[in-house]
Amino acid sequence: MSDHETTKKEPKVAEKRPALYLAEYETPNAVAKAAMKVRDAGYKSWDCHTPYPLHGLDEAMGLAPTKIGVISFVCGLMGLIGGALLIQYANNWDYPIIIGGKPPGSFPSMVPILFECTVLLTGFGTLFGMLHLLKLPMHNHPIFESDRFAAATDDKYFISIEVADSKFDLTKTRALLESTNPSHLELVQEEVL
Amino acid sequence: MSDDTPIYEIGETYLLPQGTTVHDITEAVARVTETKAPRGWWICFLPSVSLLGLMTAVIAYLLAMGIGVWGNNAPAYWGWDITNFVWWIGIGHAGTLISAILFLFRQKWRTSINRFAEAMTVMAVLCAAMFPALHTGRPWFDYYLFPIPNQMDMWPNFKSPLMWDVFAVNTYLTISVIFWFVGLIPDFATLRDRSETMLRRRIYGFLALGWRGSHRGWQHYERAYLIFAGISTPLVLSVHSVVSFDFATSVIPGWHTTIFPPYFVAGAVFSGFALVMTMMLIVRAVFGMHNLVNIRHLDLMNKFMLGTSMIVGYAYAMEFFIAWYSGNPYEQWVFLHNRAGFAQLDSLGNWGPLWWSYWAMISCNVLVPQIFWFKKCRTSIPIMFVATILINIGMWFERFVIIVTSLTQDFLPSSWGNFHPTFIDVGLYLGTFGLFLTLFLLFVRWIPMIAIAELKATLPGAHPNLHHHHGEEHDHAHASAEPAPAE
Numbered sequence: 001m002s003d004h005e006t007t008k009k010e011p012k013v014a015e016k017r018p019a020l021y022l023a024e025y026e027t028p029n030a031v032a033k034a035a036m037k038v039r040d041a042g043y044k045s046w047d048c049h050t051p052y053p054l055h056g057l058d059e060a061m062g063l064a065p066t067k068i069g070v071i072s073f074v075c076g077l078m079g080l081i082g083g084a085l086l087i088q089y090a091n092n093w094d095y096p097i098i099i100g101g102k103p104p105g106s107f108p109s110m111v112p113i114l115f116e117c118t119v120l121l122t123g124f125g126t127l128f129g130m131l132h133l134l135k136l137p138m139h140n141h142p143i144f145e146s147d148r149f150a151a152a153t154d155d156k157y158f159i160s161i162e163v164a165d166s167k168f169d170l171t172k173t174r175a176l177l178e179s180t181n182p183s184h185l186e187l188v189q190e191e192v193l
Numbered sequence: 194m195s196d197d198t199p200i201y202e203i204g205e206t207y208l209l210p211q212g213t214t215v216h217d218i219t220e221a222v223a224r225v226t227e228t229k230a231p232r233g234w235w236i237c238f239l240p241s242v243s244l245l246g247l248m249t250a251v252i253a254y255l256l257a258m259g260i261g262v263w264g265n266n267a268p269a270y271w272g273w274d275i276t277n278f279v280w281w282i283g284i285g286h287a288g289t290l291i292s293a294i295l296f297l298f299r300q301k302w303r304t305s306i307n308r309f310a311e312a313m314t315v316m317a318v319l320c321a322a323m324f325p326a327l328h329t330g331r332p333w334f335d336y337y338l339f340p341i342p343n344q345m346d347m348w349p350n351f352k353s354p355l356m357w358d359v360f361a362v363n364t365y366l367t368i369s370v371i372f373w374f375v376g377l378i379p380d381f382a383t384l385r386d387r388s389e390t391m392l393r394r395r396i397y398g399f400l401a402l403g404w405r406g407s408h409r410g411w412q413h414y415e416r417a418y419l420i421f422a423g424i425s426t427p428l429v430l431s432v433h434s435v436v437s438f439d440f441a442t443s444v445i446p447g448w449h450t451t452i453f454p455p456y457f458v459a460g461a462v463f464s465g466f467a468l469v470m471t472m473m474l475i476v477r478a479v480f481g482m483h484n485l486v487n488i489r490h491l492d493l494m495n496k497f498m499l500g501t502s503m504i505v506g507y508a509y510a511m512e513f514f515i516a517w518y519s520g521n522p523y524e525q526w527v528f529l530h531n532r533a534g535f536a537q538l539d540s541l542g543n544w545g546p547l548w549w550s551y552w553a554m555i556s557c558n559v560l561v562p563q564i565f566w567f568k569k570c571r572t573s574i575p576i577m578f579v580a581t582i583l584i585n586i587g588m589w590f591e592r593f594v595i596i597v598t599s600l601t602q603d604f605l606p607s608s609w610g611n612f613h614p615t616f617i618d619v620g621l622y623l624g625t626f627g628l629f630l631t632l633f634l635l636f637v638r639w640i641p642m643i644a645i646a647e648l649k650a651t652l653p654g655a656h657p658n659l660h661h662h663h664g665e666e667h668d669h670a671h672a673s674a675e676p677a678p679a680e
Contacts, residue, residue, distance in 0.1 A: 028654070028655060028656055028657040029657045029658055029659075031657070032657030032659055033657075033659075035408075036659075047405075047407045047408060047409050048407070048408035049405055049406040049407055049408070050406050050408060050411065051215060051219075051379075051383070051406060051645075051646060051649055052215075052379070052411075052646040052647070052649040052650040052655065053408070053411035053412075053414070053415050053646075053650060054408070054411075054655075054656055054657055055650075055656045055657075056656060056657050056659050057408050057411075057657065058408075058412055059659070060657065060659060061408060061409075063408075063409065063412055066412050066413045066416045068413050068416050068417050068420070069416060069420065072417075072420050076424075086340055086351075087351045090340055090348035090349070090351065091348060091350065091351050091352070094348065095346070095347060095348055097350060099350055099352045099353070100352065102352065106352070109351070109352040110351065112354075112357040112360070112361065112431070112435050112438070113351055113356070113357055113360050115427075115431055116357075116360040116361050116364040116428075116431070116435075117360070117364075119364055119368060119424050119427070119428050119431075120364045120367060120368065122420070122424050123364075123367065123368045123371050123372075123421065123424060124371075126417050126420045126421060126424075127371050127375065127417075129417070130375070130413050130414060130417040131402070133410075133413040134407075134409075134410040134413055134414065136378075136402040136403055136404065136410075137402035137403050138402070138403040139398060139399070139402070139403040140403070141403060141405060143405055144405075149386075150386035150387070151386075152386070152405065152406045153219075153379065153382045153383040153385075153386045153404075153406055154215070154216060154219045154383065154386065154387070155214065155215040155216040155219065158406075
């Protein structure tokens with residue numbers, strides 16, 4: 001405990017450690033070809049960063065199809081069932097009301113609300129499912145330490161390989177990325193807290 | 194893969210001027226939020242804020258006095274309020290149509306206009322929701338509309354079309370906001386990465402959620418976007434259908450018809466496209482977006498309006514046919530006398546008092562759009578500007594005609610009456626324009642008004658060409674068309 005407090009109070013000289021390699025490419029073709037090389041070298045904790053979704057990169061990176069559809073479907077189903085239970089509970093079990101001589105459970109009058117509940121929950125499921133799969137919001141990431149990375153949302157294409165990858169090696173990974181002819185290659189460091 | 198082929202618009206020319214680069218798009222769109230507002234923006238903004246002030250004052254007066262200050266009275270219990278509600282919500286439909294339905298149909302020209310249109314959806318639905326919320330008379334009790342336990346220990350009646358409307362409109366608003374925001378995440382990241390001040394960096398950085406353009410992310414994102422488009426498509430068709438159920442499930446002559454759902458949806462898309470056009474022509478001139486939203490986009494939009502106008506015109510004709518074919522005298526009275534104003538004089542020897550609104554509707558919605566058969570009219574900006582405004586006037590009259598002419602003279606002549614709007618009706622309607630325009634102008638000023646990432650993806654050569662690699666190809670075929678993303 002006391003250790004922690006003393007280290008915190010010391011005037012900090014930012015100590016840094018490598019976080020990832022960041023290779024920059026000028027064209028979609030260059031980044032896609034590089035991605036195939038990285039994929040074939042067997043890396044797992046790596047990614048491409050592009051200003052817009054590049055079609056064909058899924059395959060070049062060897063990504064499995066996304067599961068988000070399953071999340072949306074399950075949430076939509078919950079909306080459908082939840083909506084039905086809500087209507088039945090409110091207008092049939094808790095406080096039965098007979099309107100227009102129709103039985104409380106009459107199906108046609110339920111359709112619009114069931115539909116809306118299904119859509120609403122599908123939408124929530126898709127939004128939160130997507131954020132979960134993307135691990136967003138995450139406002140802090142070592143990749144932002146790079147000054148050049150701002151171009152990833154403009155007109156440059158990047159590949160990052162993180163130290164977390166079991167195959168990461170300062171020299172070998174560098175050699176691999178250099179062999180893909182990036183226009184720029186850097187080792188991004190993060191501060192050790 | 195169709196994505197690899199250059200984007201021709203109906204096989205004619207490039208969607209964007211040849212040689213447009215990825216960076217050009219970033220610049221053109223992001224620059225708007227980074228420089229001082231042009232004078233044109235202020236010229237639009239000041240009157241808009243004034244109208245917003247008018248709306249606030251009118252609502253304050255309305256809340257203090259009660260809704261008796263509106264023109265609604267027996268037998269016209271619905272008047273301008275519901276007319277405006279239906280009109281505004283219809284405006285929103287074009288946004289969803291452009292962003293979702295055209296997305297599913299892979300209409301790439303939509304990328305220049307979808308962001309606008311989605312923003313307009315959100316703002317129009319907000320304006321729309323205000324009218325029924327105020328029409329309840331005591332808006333502070335509006336939470337009774339939602340299925341939440343309340344002190345009366347009662348639940349809403351889920352068999353009421355008005356409840357369906359509550360669900361439809363709220364779902365529509367929520368899904369539209371989510372869809373819009375999801376589309377904005379990568380563009381907020383673009384603004385974040387271009388920020389020069391800490392404040393901008395913080396705000397756009399917060400909104401971008403830490404987006405890194407990661408392809409593992411794009412993969413989920415694109416599928417999520419497709420799902421949103423997939424659920425928004427039936428949603429948008431359902432919303433105006435449900436709005437039409439408010440009328441169609443009643444027994445009032447002129448309302449009790451099965452044609453209402455498709456008729457309302459087509460009308461909604463029609464008027465929404467018209468308002469998108471009106472706004473786009475202004476914004477395009479003010480911010481100089483002529484390259485990104487060019488005459489080809491406008492031409493296509495005009496064709497859409499011509500098409501939906503024909504559907505609406507067919508519905509108008511079919512209503513008359515059914516009134517005759519059904520042999521129902523009340524239905525015939527409403528159409529021939531109350532609406533069209535001819536055929537019969539009523540017992541007091543009057544013409545249908547609102548015949549002029551019916552004919553205003555027919556002229557604006559059916560006759561005016563016929564000019565879009567001619568390419569000259571589809572590509573002339575002054576003509577289309579005037580036409581889109583007329584169309585929206587016509588579509589407002591359509592809702593007015595449906596609501597008021599049916600209610601004022603229905604079954605029993607002794608309960609007939611007329612409807613007279615008050616200044617409060619007018620003030621509130623104008624005021625919602627203030628709300629809409631103020632929000633819209635703030636949007637174009639601070640939020641990327643064109644979908645940057647989506648537009649980039651439509652450039653020729655924007656995607657890797659991995660499927661025909663005969664050796665170490667370097668894009669021989671695309672080399673000339675390739676936007677050459679920086680060198």
